[in-house]
Amino acid sequence: QSVLTQPPSASGTPGQRVTISCSGSSSNIGSNNVNWYQHLPGTAPKLLIYSSAYRLSGVPDRFSGSKSGTSASLAISGLQSEDEADYFCAAWDDSLNGYVFGTGTTVTVL
């Protein structure tokens, strides 16, 4: 049911860089901002990145976001153990007239 596609998993060792992709279409990512959320099971999701590339105040600068065309990416550089979580992208969809979320990516720190 998710309109935005993400890889189901990503992993890295501490200190490595991990990149998560989010693929959409012209009606969502192609024409609107992308936001990224971090979700630890059993807790409330947290906003990390808004407007495709801006870190929410207090979010470590190892998290960065970018957008190009109908795709977006979240990068975690200097991976830390506390970064183990699920990550979701989201955007407004002009055709659906509502928000859409990505399929989610589970990040594992090896």
Added chain:
Amino acid sequence: QITLKESGPTLMKPTQTLTLTCTFSGFSFSTSGMSVNWVRQPPGKALEWLALIYWNEDQRYSPSLKSRLTIRKDPSKNQVVLTLDNLDHLDTATYFCTHGSPSLDAFDVWGPGTMVTVSS
């Protein structure tokens, strides 16, 4: 400081109507552009956006659930209520309400969520 908290039943039967309440503080419906959204997550699955209500009472719904959803606000109580008709076991999920920030164009604060199980 913005806070939100969801409340409602934890166990429902198929065909029943679910009513969830989001009680918030730290903001009001007088803020132009703001919204309150409902998002759910079935066990082991992705987040799914359900509905929103704007400060001006404008509403939007997920097309796949539009016929079953109703969202309304009660400004006097700082609450937003979501109803979901004709429940099915596929509606089993954790339901979150979120604050939609007009300046960030994002869900900047989330409630802790409430788990709803639909089972006969």
